[in-house]
Amino acid sequence: MTGLKTSWVASANTADCPFPLNNLPYGVFSTDELEPRCGVAIGDMILDCQAAEEAGLITLDEAAVFDVPFWNDVMEMGTETWVALRARLFEILSTGSADQVQAEPLLVPMADGTLHLPFLVSEYTDFYAGRHHATNVGTMFRGAENALPPNWLHIPIGYNGRASSVVVSGTDIRRPWGQLKSPDHDLPAFLPCRRFDLELEMGAIVGTPSDSPITVDEADAHIFGYVLLNDWSARDIQAWEYQPLGPFQAKATATSISPWIVTKAALEPFRADAPAREFELLPHLRDTGPMLYDIDLRVTLAPKGKAPTEIAHTNYREMYYSAAQQLAHHTSSGCPMTPGDLLGSGTISGADKHERGSLLELSWGGKEPLTLDTGDTRTFLEDGDTLTLRGAAHGDGYTIGFGDCSGTVLPALDDPYKR
Amino acid sequence: MTGLKTSWVASANTADCPFPLNNLPYGVFSTDELEPRCGVAIGDMILDCQAAEEAGLITLDEAAVFDVPFWNDVMEMGTETWVALRARLFEILSTGSADQVQAEPLLVPMADGTLHLPFLVSEYTDFYAGRHHATNVGTMFRGAENALPPNWLHIPIGYNGRASSVVVSGTDIRRPWGQLKSPDHDLPAFLPCRRFDLELEMGAIVGTPSDSPITVDEADAHIFGYVLLNDWSARDIQAWEYQPLGPFQAKATATSISPWIVTKAALEPFRADAPAREFELLPHLRDTGPMLYDIDLRVTLAPKGKAPTEIAHTNYREMYYSAAQQLAHHTSSGCPMTPGDLLGSGTISGADKHERGSLLELSWGGKEPLTLDTGDTRTFLEDGDTLTLRGAAHGDGYTIGFGDCSGTVLPALDDPYKR
Structure with missing residues (x-):
């Protein structure tokens, strides 16, 4: 992976944005309306993973894994799942993605979100x-x-x-x-x-x-x-x-x-x-x-x-x-x-x-x-x-x-x- | 509390029994038929707390607390609950208890039980x-x-x-x-x-x-x-x-x-x-x-x-x-x-x-x-x-x-x- 990968989330496409498509880091956020849940940072937005899962945009398991305020369940699923999830998020958020229309309403401005501990610290x-x-x-x-x-x-x-x-x-x-x-x-x-x-x-x-x-x-x-x-x-x-x-x-x-x-x-x-x-x-x-x-x-x-x-x-x-x-x-x-x-x-x-x-x-x-x-x-x-x-x-x-x-x-x- | 308190579980009523009515320690057990669950030791028997809760013999909360293989939920409920639970167990298992007929079928011989960690160790x-x-x-x-x-x-x-x-x-x-x-x-x-x-x-x-x-x-x-x-x-x-x-x-x-x-x-x-x-x-x-x-x-x-x-x-x-x-x-x-x-x-x-x-x-x-x-x-x-x-x-x-x-x-x- 060399060079900036571009997203239809325009704020992600600058050399100094900390959260370009190349990054896709995992967090837990809440807003005035939304209970704490899993999200992915892209530009100045957060993709609501719980909503994306409910909408059928992301499916990792028969059961929901993103309706909880921690990433531990995904961690435990192992490397293959981690690779598949990243590939799917890349697909959804890339420039020209067929999923853009469906995903766009699931973005929350980072400025509106409160960030929480992204995982339960075991030890x-x-x-x-x-x-x-x-x-x-x-x-x-x-x-x-x-x-x-x-x-x-x-x-x-x-x-x-x-x-x-x-x-x-x-x-x-x-x-x-x-x-x-x-x-x-x-x-x-x-x-x-x-x-x-x-x-x-x-x-x-x-x-x-x-x-x-x-x-x-x-x-x-x-x-x-x-x-x-x-x-x-x-x-x-x-x-x-x-x-x-x-x-x-x-x-x-x-x-x-x-x-x-x-x-x-x-x-x-x-x-x-x-x-x-x-x-x-x-x-x-x-x-x-x-x-x-x-x-x-x-x-x-x-x-x-x-x-x-x-x-x-x-x-x-x-x-x-x-x-x-x-x-x-x-x-x-x-x-x-x-x-x-x-x-x-x-x-x-x-x-x-x-x-x-x-x-x-x-x-x-x-x-x-x-x-x-x-x-x-x-x-x-x-x-x-x-x-x-x-x-x-x-x-x-x-x-x-x-x-x-x-x-x-x-x-x-x-x-x-x-x- | 001085002297041996007697139970209708006869094996509990000896000076060298480790689990007389005075003790009532908490564990987690399973048998060939029963999934791991909370239990209390009395003599050479274990009182199945999950079954006792289902039967209405013990009620600590509106929700079930004994259908899990650990005592952490009870611990978290605090001193008043601990005192109330012990008093209720004492009542159920005492000689002459009105609950004997209902409780007796809920006893499991200790010899048939496999014991597990009694609580989830946090740190x-x-x-x-x-x-x-x-x-x-x-x-x-x-x-x-x-x-x-x-x-x-x-x-x-x-x-x-x-x-x-x-x-x-x-x-x-x-x-x-x-x-x-x-x-x-x-x-x-x-x-x-x-x-x-x-x-x-x-x-x-x-x-x-x-x-x-x-x-x-x-x-x-x-x-x-x-x-x-x-x-x-x-x-x-x-x-x-x-x-x-x-x-x-x-x-x-x-x-x-x-x-x-x-x-x-x-x-x-x-x-x-x-x-x-x-x-x-x-x-x-x-x-x-x-x-x-x-x-x-x-x-x-x-x-x-x-x-x-x-x-x-x-x-x-x-x-x-x-x-x-x-x-x-x-x-x-x-x-x-x-x-x-x-x-x-x-x-x-x-x-x-x-x-x-x-x-x-x-x-x-x-x-x-x-x-x-x-x-x-x-x-x-x-x-x-x-x-x-x-x-x-x-x-x-x-x-x-x-x-x-x-x-x-x-x-x-x-x-x-x-x-």
Whole structure:
């Protein structure tokens, strides 16, 4: 697939539209009239999949699959269905389509729609698989010589997070309270978080279930699509709690994802190789082809009522491990995987300072405050700050966008136990 | 509630029956004729709740709640419903009940039933909240002086596990493969686990949902009931992977639970105080009453085709943190909790050697093999071994049992990628 494919939805036919016919990402939307339901983005419109199914334009199964506010049923149907659905949507929405007359009334202006979580998150796993990020954090905490733990170059390090805390872009994020211990106090205290941070990540969504170890190629085939992901992190809670069993409440307040699931098919032209391997990976984790993607990633920070400043600019290609390798590792113990499992890539940082995907790295642990275009300075997030992640793969005359992954930090409650 | 309460189901009326009228635990069962459905254990019988609901004997809601193979819907209905249901079951099954004639045909012999997971596990969290266990493990890994991490006496340390790996008692457990590194090798290898272990735990099941921090008393009220739990652990996988983000694949193969949810109401007479606090806990985690339970816990190990040996004997009272404190901590960041969330207590060990709840501790890291009654020796689990956890609260002339939590170790696959 090279070059822009054109649609009879005119707004989709520009080089910088995030949702051209080449993309066709899956979401869940509602309007004043319509209950939450499955939809596909095309230009500045959403095709109502429930209505299209009712009208007989799309048929995946004898039973309805689009009358629910999540894509999990389609995910579980597997690769052949995914291919067939995409082909059918392409046919319906292409320039000159015989279905145009029937489909046109089923379009809803994106401006009229409210977007919801596009799938039920079964379980959520977060990895730590960006080498620049791990090196930066390791250098700050353990010194440059011990920056990467001994296992890091052999295994995609990950931990289980909380699926219940995953929210869709646009959801406000309440600054958490937590147990903290300052270096100058002997005992911990329960206080509002002081070092609240973002983590710029991509999320891979498992479509096909498995209940035994799968190879990297199988894992790649099991992935349904990708979203942008911000793993909000309370660095001071994390510092006190994370030894010996890893992050827990520091990562449990919220994780935001972008509202549209961009399919693997749409990203196919943007596959990119992983970086050179310092140690050859064990056979079950070895690269079998280009499994990363060339996706341009940007983060802006807007203080309350002020203009946004771009604080980071990097690329998903910077990862050391692909989502397929992470998923293969995830199954290596026999761990069953379920449709709707969400795998966070880990924070994505590039080599240069401006390419760092967290304020922890950007402000070097709070020691080097950032100056925003507004003149404000930041070490960590302040109340009222709006964080926005954007991602785009740039093709020949077209763009594959994800929709913003955005959230505003609300002040901590005065008393989190007051009802 | 003191003393044995009698039922017209005669087998329930003995001092050592695990399922007297005082207990009434909730499970899911099927028979050759009946699809999986909700049931209540009484003596050596199961009351078919779906049939009882259809017959009008139990009514919790206008819609049916017992025609599904899980108790989550009842959990979500909240404390008042839990109290009403227990009272009604008590009435139906008591000696002299007016409902006996109608209820008797709805009993299924336990011997004819197959037991399933009693609830859909939403998310699974495992804690590390037994002081003797943490001290033993810490001493082995970091020396006696640094055994307990600095946070341990202030915070119930926990990490998120995999809900998808939770299985019901009786499920065989396949020895996993994983990435391991022996101290005498420079590089890791992908091999079958050599140090496969059990962890004797209790599991607390969240009934009432929450989306903001809750107090210890609220947390106690949100818990629906308890099960026995064996968190199968691959110690060699864990040793290589767990720094810096905690256990991941080492804990993802399987976690077994006992088949009957024992309600908080049944355990009420057995409440026990937590041990003395070395540091006063922060207000939001402070004890507000006896929140542990006096539950006698035993583990047996039976080599293939041989008699079992009791390898551990301890008590749930030995925990440092209660499930209510763990749940309160779990919500402190605002982490949303969902009906069906399962909280593992952490390994339960007492002060003496025979009271240790893992082979890691019993064999002191493999250095002191156990000799079983059969003459066999063990450091870690061998293929064919059957592990059984049993729990009982002993009242005045009656017993509250959980049903066995059992599993047999199957040999690792020759090639986990062969289909």
